[in-house]
Amino acid sequence: MTTFRNFFAAAALTTVVAATPAMATTTVTGAIRFGANSTNYFDNSHGYVPAGYANATSSAVDASYGSGFGFEDAANTNTATFFNNALTIKDVSSQMGASSFVMSFTADAAGFFDHAVISYDTFGGSLSLVGNTLTYSAPATGLAGTRMVTIMFQGISAVPEAGTWVLMLTGFGAIAVAMRRQRRSAAPSVRVAFA
Structure with missing residues (x-):
């Protein structure tokens, strides 16, 4: 017995x-591009990553709880933070007329963003998933202020x-x-x- x-x-x-999401062992490469600009401003080599963000040395981070990407210039702060199988994207604009932006995230583990769904969105943007790359596109706005989107995902498949x-x-x-x-x-x- x-x-x-x-x-x-x-x-x-x-x-x-076998079924537990391996968030701490999954590396995610992130990119943020504004308007028609092709530059990835999550890449620290361009000098726009604020102190304390995981992408302070490259454009990749371990997707552990509380880890994330950051971008900051004189008019704008954009962050993308992983926490509890969710990705929260936040934009704080201090000036009128924030441009559109696209954030994309590519995981090195298959299925990491499976079943991604927007659960909260003040941008009114759109979400797409192709392979291991999750992309969120936010429209331009004529207003200053804070906008935010929360994307829930399953994590590593079972x-x-x-x-x-x-x-x-x-x-x-x-x-x-x-x-x-x-x-x-x-x-x-x-x-x-x-x-």
Whole structure:
């Protein structure tokens, strides 16, 4: 009975490990482009990344909780932050006539942005997902102020990677061997003696 309990506990744990979003181990490359400008201002080499943002050394970040991209100039601050399987994009404009912008995010893990959906949006923008790249396009506005969008996504899909399959099968094999040994040791031994 104990072995069966251990078997199901191990199976449940393996399933949870296989299905958990690997946010901290997923690298996302981000880009922000304004209007018709092709420059990626999330790339720190252009000098527009404010202190404290994860893209302070490149245009890629680990998509861990609270990690994100930042852009800042004299008139505008744009941020994109990952938290709890959501991406929150925020634009703070101190001047009238903010231009349109496009933010795109490419994950190095397949399925990271699966089932992405806008749950809150004051931009009135549009969302698209092609392969591992999520793109949000925001229209221009004639007003100063703060705009924000929250995009919810599933994270890593529940289909385990090859390494997880190996680990899972090895665990099931070990449990099967333990159950077989226990069954053998529990079998009654019968001795027949003739006088």
